[in-house]
Amino acid sequence: xxxxxxxxxxxxxxxxxxxxxxxxxxxxxxxxxxxxxxxxxxxxxxxxxxxxxxxxxxxxxxxxxxxxxxxxxxxxxxxxxxxxxxxxxxxxxxxxxxxxxxxxxxxxxxxxx
Amino acid sequence: xxxxxxxxxxxxxxxxxxxxxxxxxxxxxxxxxxxxxxxxxxxxxxxxxxxxxxxxxxxxxxxxxxxxxxxxxxxxxxxxxxxxxxxxxxxxxxxxxxxxxxxxxxxxxxxx
Numbered sequence: 001x002x003x004x005x006x007x008x009x010x011x012x013x014x015x016x017x018x019x020x021x022x023x024x025x026x027x028x029x030x031x032x033x034x035x036x037x038x039x040x041x042x043x044x045x046x047x048x049x050x051x052x053x054x055x056x057x058x059x060x061x062x063x064x065x066x067x068x069x070x071x072x073x074x075x076x077x078x079x080x081x082x083x084x085x086x087x088x089x090x091x092x093x094x095x096x097x098x099x100x101x102x103x104x105x106x107x108x109x110x111x112x113x
Numbered sequence: 114x115x116x117x118x119x120x121x122x123x124x125x126x127x128x129x130x131x132x133x134x135x136x137x138x139x140x141x142x143x144x145x146x147x148x149x150x151x152x153x154x155x156x157x158x159x160x161x162x163x164x165x166x167x168x169x170x171x172x173x174x175x176x177x178x179x180x181x182x183x184x185x186x187x188x189x190x191x192x193x194x195x196x197x198x199x200x201x202x203x204x205x206x207x208x209x210x211x212x213x214x215x216x217x218x219x220x221x222x223x224x225x
Contacts, residue, residue: 004156033212043203043215056212090156100145100164100207104156 002026004093004105012111018079021108025072025093031055032074033102034066037088046089049074050096078110086112115140117187117204119216127224132176132191134219136204139185145207146187148178149215152200160202163187174198199223 005024013019025032033056034046045058049068066076072093078085088109092102120135138144145164149157161172168180178189189202204216 042217045212048212100162101159102213104158106156
């Protein structure tokens with residue numbers, strides 16, 4: 001069974017641009033969570049989606065948004081990029097009924113210049 | 114609020130030596146606790162989890178952790194380190210459904 005896939009793996013943008021990251025969960029997983037990892041702030045929860053609905057949201061500004069499609073694939077969008085948005089963005093998926101086991105993708109490395 | 118604190122951002126051991134990575138938690142309710150490992154340029158992999166069953170939890174790659182309520186600790190151990198164990202390790206606590214709160218991480222170096 002394929003693992004969690006994230007595209008693209010690397011991305012370079014400039015300040016003020018917007019970016020969309022994609023996450024395909026493991027087949028059968030309906031819950032998708034997003035995390036931001038930076039050297040200064042560590043791993044921080046962004047949001048979690050289940051059945052196309054956002055169930056939880058972290059403490060990030062409104063420039064960060066996401067959505068989930070009917071096939072459980074998820075996207076996150078960051079508008080008006082700032083230098084501080086440079087980070088590794090990780091996606092994780094889990095099975096309904098086994099929320100304690102999250103499977104992480106390899107991440108998308110975003111660099112904002 | 115629930116949180117975890119990892120003591121020591123860097124730990125160095127010799128190959129074959131005991132590995133001990135420390136994690137203390139803060140929680141007003143029985144916590145669900147996790148240890149994840151991250152290898153360079155990769156995502157996180159679940160090592161083990163505590164979900165209020167046995168207090169001694171065995172995970173993959175020979176790692177185990179013991180939940181001690183009296184000490185609010187969930188330290189990760191491995192009797193004998195391998196070079197392949199060099200990575201960053203994160204302790205985490207689950208809040209709500211799928212939201213994980215992570216510690217700041219401990220980078221483990223293993224010397225030959």
